[in-house]
Amino acid sequence: MKGTKNGVLSGEFFMQGDIACAEGAICAGCRFFGGYPITPATEIAQRMSERLPLVDGMFIQMEDELGSMNAILGASWAGRKAMTATSGPGASLMMENLGLGIMLETPCVMVNVQRGGPSTGLPTLVSQGDMMQARYGSHGDYAIIALAPSSPQELFDLTIHAFNLAEIYRTPVLVMTDAEVGHMTEKVVIPQPEEIEVVPRRKPTVSPDEYQPYHVAPGEWVSPMAVAGDGYRIHVTGLTHDERGYPATTGDAAQWLLVQRLIDKIEKNKDDIIMLEEDNLEDAEVAIVSYGIAARTSIWPVQMARDEGIKVGLLRLVTVWPFPDEQIRALAGRVKGIVVPEINMGQIVREVERCAAGQSKVLSVPHPGGDIHDPQKVLQAIRKAAGRKVEE
Amino acid sequence: MELKMNGYRLDKSIETDIEPEGLAEEIHGRHPMDDLLRTERLPHIWCPGCGLGTALTCFLSALRRSEMDLDKVAVVSGIGCTGRVAGYVRLDSFHTTHGRAIPFATGLKLGNPELKVIVFSGDGDLVTIGGNHFIHAARRNIDMTVICVNNFNYGMTGGQAGATTPIGGLTTTSPYGNYEYPFNVSALAAASGAIYVARWTVLHARRLERSMTEALLKPGFSLVEVISPCPTGFGRRHKQRQGLDTMRYYHEHGVIRHGADPRETDIGLGGAIVEGKFVDVDKPTFLEQRTRRLEQALK
Amino acid sequence: MKFWREPLDLKDIRVPHGEVHVLTERCKGCGWCIEFCRRGVLEASDEINTKGYHPPKAIKSEACVSCGLCELLCPEFAIYVIETEGEATLL
Numbered sequence: 001m002k003g004t005k006n007g008v009l010s011g012e013f014f015m016q017g018d019i020a021c022a023e024g025a026i027c028a029g030c031r032f033f034g035g036y037p038i039t040p041a042t043e044i045a046q047r048m049s050e051r052l053p054l055v056d057g058m059f060i061q062m063e064d065e066l067g068s069m070n071a072i073l074g075a076s077w078a079g080r081k082a083m084t085a086t087s088g089p090g091a092s093l094m095m096e097n098l099g100l101g102i103m104l105e106t107p108c109v110m111v112n113v114q115r116g117g118p119s120t121g122l123p124t125l126v127s128q129g130d131m132m133q134a135r136y137g138s139h140g141d142y143a144i145i146a147l148a149p150s151s152p153q154e155l156f157d158l159t160i161h162a163f164n165l166a167e168i169y170r171t172p173v174l175v176m177t178d179a180e181v182g183h184m185t186e187k188v189v190i191p192q193p194e195e196i197e198v199v200p201r202r203k204p205t206v207s208p209d210e211y212q213p214y215h216v217a218p219g220e221w222v223s224p225m226a227v228a229g230d231g232y233r234i235h236v237t238g239l240t241h242d243e244r245g246y247p248a249t250t251g252d253a254a255q256w257l258l259v260q261r262l263i264d265k266i267e268k269n270k271d272d273i274i275m276l277e278e279d280n281l282e283d284a285e286v287a288i289v290s291y292g293i294a295a296r297t298s299i300w301p302v303q304m305a306r307d308e309g310i311k312v313g314l315l316r317l318v319t320v321w322p323f324p325d326e327q328i329r330a331l332a333g334r335v336k337g338i339v340v341p342e343i344n345m346g347q348i349v350r351e352v353e354r355c356a357a358g359q360s361k362v363l364s365v366p367h368p369g370g371d372i373h374d375p376q377k378v379l380q381a382i383r384k385a386a387g388r389k390v391e392e
Numbered sequence: 393m394e395l396k397m398n399g400y401r402l403d404k405s406i407e408t409d410i411e412p413e414g415l416a417e418e419i420h421g422r423h424p425m426d427d428l429l430r431t432e433r434l435p436h437i438w439c440p441g442c443g444l445g446t447a448l449t450c451f452l453s454a455l456r457r458s459e460m461d462l463d464k465v466a467v468v469s470g471i472g473c474t475g476r477v478a479g480y481v482r483l484d485s486f487h488t489t490h491g492r493a494i495p496f497a498t499g500l501k502l503g504n505p506e507l508k509v510i511v512f513s514g515d516g517d518l519v520t521i522g523g524n525h526f527i528h529a530a531r532r533n534i535d536m537t538v539i540c541v542n543n544f545n546y547g548m549t550g551g552q553a554g555a556t557t558p559i560g561g562l563t564t565t566s567p568y569g570n571y572e573y574p575f576n577v578s579a580l581a582a583a584s585g586a587i588y589v590a591r592w593t594v595l596h597a598r599r600l601e602r603s604m605t606e607a608l609l610k611p612g613f614s615l616v617e618v619i620s621p622c623p624t625g626f627g628r629r630h631k632q633r634q635g636l637d638t639m640r641y642y643h644e645h646g647v648i649r650h651g652a653d654p655r656e657t658d659i660g661l662g663g664a665i666v667e668g669k670f671v672d673v674d675k676p677t678f679l680e681q682r683t684r685r686l687e688q689a690l691k
Numbered sequence: 692m693k694f695w696r697e698p699l700d701l702k703d704i705r706v707p708h709g710e711v712h713v714l715t716e717r718c719k720g721c722g723w724c725i726e727f728c729r730r731g732v733l734e735a736s737d738e739i740n741t742k743g744y745h746p747p748k749a750i751k752s753e754a755c756v757s758c759g760l761c762e763l764l765c766p767e768f769a770i771y772v773i774e775t776e777g778e779a780t781l782l
Binding site: 032034053054058060062063064066067068070071072073074075076077078079080082096097100227228229230231232233234235236237238239246247 | 488
């Protein structure tokens with residue numbers, strides 16, 4: 001497709017998830033993509049290689065995923081909105097430099113189109129096996145934002161949202177999709193450019209002599225970002241640093257302040273970041289808590305259970321990280337059981353268990369990957385959670 | 393979005409005084425290069441007799457001579473002693489992760505082609521862990537100047553063997569003498585497609601400065617390999633207890649051969665150190681290639 | 692410097708002369724400037740700075756030709772030369 005001048009291809013399309021992701025990025029103002037081919041994310045790179053030159057953007061296929069992650073950090077520090085897309089094996093390679101992005105407080109987006117693992121696993125088949133890696137994959141302490149779309153349309157919308165969150169909180173943001181949503185073709189509506197909210201980068205208003213790259217004003221969480229070439233002569237480092245951006249590695253003072261703020265800027269703003277979708281939960285005695293494709297494939301089991309008379313509802317986590325601790329705690333207080341279907345051997349269910357704190361039963365419906373859940377298995381789990389007799 | 397109150401200020405009273413306090417003019421005087429240095433972070437961390445200060449001085453002098461707009465210069469370095477260079481220059485500078493200065497610099501350059509991007513890092517960082525990125529950036533002829541300071545070991549971590557350690561080299565991870573074939577950094581760059589390759593020891597400072605100026609002004613992937621003493625990590629294990637001993641060694645063993653075939657310039661213990669400008673050719677850069685191709689394809 | 696005959700343009704040539712400035716507190720005693728000054732201008736002084744090193748001092752400043760090698764070689768930004776009027780003595 002030939003692009004329009006401002007990049008936004010408004011219209012209604014029958015579009016593959018990966019393509020929708022790329023289009024979302026372009027709508028959000030992404031003008032740099034550095035990536036590496038990997039099933040099932042390659043289509044994102046391919047689409048970006050076609051579209052970016054048409055919108056004055058820059059595409060480069062890097063030599064590996066480590067190069068990709070660093071290239072998008074560099075591009076962001078040159079002032080461009082930047083993105084990369086990968087799957088499990090590539091995400092593992094990107095972890096160290098995701099940490100660099102977090103430490104430097106670099107806005108950028110990393111899309112993980114999850115596939116069966118571990119290791120080479122099932123390159124063309126779905127899983128949600130990287131959800132814990134999304135939170136804890138890089139070394140050290142930090143907080144992260146991870147979004148989980150359930151459809152190509154949502155993948156389009158959440159990619160735009162990811163770029164906005166990245167600029168507001170000056171952090172890499174992860175879009176944790178999967179091979180099903182990425183390779184599914186469905187209706188995607190791309191709105192008019194005026195209808196798309198794009199958050200611009202906040203630049204400093206003070207002079208270069210007064211500016212400090214990591215000086216955070218009281219009442220704020222991040223500092224405005226001067227980039228290379230702005231004339232501010234900034235220095236930034238992956239070492240623990242002070243407000244001037246200079247290494248401050250002689251004691252725990254700078255470490256406390258820096259790490260605490262890196263965590264707080266996301267965790268203390270959970271109310272603004274977390275997005276949940278509730279369905280049929282008002283009278284529910286059982287709740288399904290899920291995300292991504294597994295949430296979508298829970299809709300039919302919920303329907304079947306309701307037909308059997310079980311009052312079950314669905315809480316879909318659109319943001320998986322930061323985790324909605326309070327909401328899950330409150331939910332566990334008013335239902336008999338929570339069912340967590342996910343296409344992994346039980347990752348987010350641990351967070352649900354932690355927050356439920358024993359107030360209700362929590363049942364995992366694991367799946368090692370390769371396919372979506374058998375709806376009967378999810379239905380069995382719902383029945384069990386509701387205390388009904390279940391044939392094993 | 394409503395943001396809440398917090399306080400994340402670094403209280404001056406809890407700063408320790410182990411950090412250098414910077415150079416006070418009354419005590420330390422003023423050097424002509426101080427305006428290009430972050431004097432509040434000096435004295436630097438490098439050992440007495442280390443050649444990095446010299447490499448940095450030559451670089452800053454070359455930068456002045458090139459008359460570039462310093463606001464558009466970005467210095468990227470990796471991890472290691474040489475990697476600390478980024479922290480001492482008063483330019484837009486980035487201290488990135490080990491081996492990944494070059495892809496970061498690639499992103500910077502492609503993100504804003506007006507930037508003049510310089511990668512200043514060590515042999516361990518650039519051609520050992522960062523080898524893959526090194527050869528690909530050279531292959532693509534990305535417009536950047538790479539200054540690789542080669543001291544034949546991983547100095548920061550105490551002197552371990554690296555991809556440039558010569559055969560027989562004694563390091564903490566080759567206590568019986570290194571038996572691995574080393575890389576020849578200049579040959580590697582030339583073979584990968586670099587359009588400018590020069591090597592100088594820090595003794596030949598004036599020629600080093602001139603090569604750096606040429607490399608800075610030349611569009612494309614330019615490499616300047618700087619052979620430097622490392623008395624603490626390498627020199628003292630090879631009968632060169634002080635930097636001065638290594639400098640005398642360079643004086644004796646340095647041989648200038650401009651235009652030499654880089655493949656014939658291997659460095660071995662006790663052998664000649666061939667220096668000079670080995671490669672200086674012209675080739676369209678990555679961005680020039682891209683523009684040309686896209687113009688054709690999108691007519 | 693001994694000439695076998697006087698160069699024809701000797702009157703037109705002016706040998707530059709420089710004044711060496713040592714920032715003694717920055718010096719870390721590497722000895723490079725002393726060793727590699729081609730005119731023998733510098734020597735290690737007897738004084739020590741607060742770091743315990745003997746910084747260089749100019750003992751033959753009339754011979755300095757302002758080549759700037761000491762300034763370029765110094766790893767500590769501790770020495771620089773300023774070109775002055777007059778000529779260096781030819782030895």
